[in-house]
Amino acid sequence: MKKSEWSDKQLEELLRQMPKIQDDRNPRDIYENLPIRKKKPKQWLVPGLATVAALLIFFILIPKLMVGPQYSEDHAGQEKSSVERDIQKADENSTIALKKEDASPKAWTFSGADKTQTSKTAIYDEEVGDGKVLTFWIPDPQIQILVPVSTIINDSNEKKWLELFNENMVNLKEQEWGLSEFYPLSASLKLDEKNNAILVDVPSNHQYGQGSATETNFINVLKKDISSNSDIKKIRFSTNGEPGIELGNYGHQDEVRIKQQKNHAYFFYYSEGNDIPFLVPSIEKYEDIKTAVEEMKKDQPTLGLKSSLLPALPINEVSIKEKTLIVSIEDNTSLQDDQSTINAYESLLLTAKEFGLEKVFITNPPIKNLGPFDLSKKNKVPLAPNQRTLQ
Template sequence: MNKSEWSDKQLEDLLRQMPKIQDHRNPRDIYQNLSIKKRKRPAWILPGIATAAALLLFFLLVPKMLDGTEYSFDSVKQEESSNEDKISLSKENSSIMMKKEDTIENGISGAEPKMFMTGSNKTGLYDDEVGDGTVITYWIPDSQAQILVPISTVVHPDNNKNWLTIFTETMGLLKEEEWGLTDYYPLNATFKLDNTNNTVIVDVPSDHKFGEGSATETNFIKLLSKNIASNSQVNKIKLTTNGQPGIELGNYGEMDEIEVEPEGKHAYFFYSPDGLETTYLVPSTETYNDINAAFEAMKTDQPALGFVASLVPDFPMKEVTIKENKLTITMDENAAMENNQETVYAYEAILFTAKDFGIETITILNAPIKLLGPFDLSKEMKVPIAPNHRPIQ
């Protein structure tokens, strides 16, 4: 702004020329008005205005804040869920990898046996597991009716029943299909023990089905003989139909009796039913002159019967000697042995094969490891009582 060019004298003369203005108000009123204007505003006015402004801001901003908070919580939840998914996926992948590693380690592929560690890590029945019970072994056809698989269980009868009564009362509790075998029991026959003649009498009804087909007849005769031989010292079976002597079998004609031959001199192999993660120890269909021949046979598969070699490379035997029903196996000093399920079953296959040749105990020398599953290889081992233990309730 430019500086005024008017002098004080000129301004004073100009004001004097302006008309006079008169105020007709009472001087007291003028003084009162001036006093009111000079009074201070009440102290609550400014805080009240500030409070109102704060409330206004609160109502404007809170919804946004809540939206932001909800978004934050959702983000945290999503992140936690994502982390949980990652952890779950990691565990799942780890489990899959462990299963794959187990599969590779145990040689599970194609026709190889499925070797999975179980609670006890063994399949046979041993002295310390029987107690006051009675061991019963049943021979059950596989799903193709090619071989007979021995299944053993321990029964604790309520009273002093003989083995044949226990055998007949328990056969209805077998779970053959669940075990990957043929649903064969209970047999459509009655059994009677003749202690005087050391004979079991098997009576079948006239409409029996045991003579339908050569495989059915052969399995019927074999399993009767094996069942009796595995559970008793009986040496003869008499066959009757409705109480009359003899039973008619298509390919065998009429049979009156079966001579029971004690089991022995077989080699034990691995057998796995299709679709099941189960391995059974099953004796060969043929017998061998000596245990060395049996051990040699156990190194080779028998695919026609579904048998897989049980004497695995992890159990290399350098020398085998027998003295007074005691078997000593000397292993190669440079042998490597893994403590896995396949090797446990291989050891049991050796134990059962030795039992079939009349061996009572086995001693392992130069064992690469001391403990193999539940077995202590540094100690003398008694042969098992029966193969393929399956509890029955």
């Protein structure tokens, strides 16, 4: 191509001489009509970004996935250790509580739906306070035995025992206890201090001479009521104020001597409708306490009495030392801390009292505490059996 002969200066001069051209269009219209090409994103970019995101998530999660099982095991182990610590702590607290309870003189009680309350059935020194203990002897429904029932009377007027006896025999609940309706006695009882006797006056139409069993029970009840509550040795009878009483088998009686009845063994008597037995002395007297204990291991079916020792309290040997009954339990024996064993132990305490002893000590107790009794110590004999509350 031939090179132009025009110089730059000449070209500039030529352009200046050309007519002026003016464009009246709006600048916005001009901009909108420009042929601008929109670029589409490349097709590989979106899948690529998704892949990168997936890889990032994978690399973030893979460490946790790798330690997850180990973390779960560690966490479970920590929870298990925590539970074990709580159980151990509870056991320690329970042990502390038991130790405190062992040291406490409070009476033993059970709580909870699966446990029943246990308690003494006899009356002991520490329970009486300023009250007075009265014992009433009540025939069983078959009129074969006499059952002692004792109560504590709180009297602020310092009445004598016989006055309290007369006042309270109307409150006895023989039928509720499964025994014979025998009280109040159809007789008046008065104290003759001058002659150290009890005056018993019966009406002319009294029923106590109607049959040998009735009159025998009447005499025996009077003897036991008086001997259990006093040291009086004599009963003097009268009928409607006149000296003496007519009894079928005894004939005419003016007075009866009272002898202290001792050396009996205590057995169980289950009255109808009651799960806890009465502790009842045998009719027979025994030469020594060893013989009595051996008899307590047997039933007395003719009298409706059950063994008070077996199976709850299997005794091996007994001996006496300084007013204390020393007892050993048969080897490989596990005592149950329940009401039956408490009843058995109390029958032993009451039998020891019958032989003039004051305490009982078990040399090899399988358990330390039996209800309210601490078997590691000597326990005092009761004052009276079969405590009941009168209205």
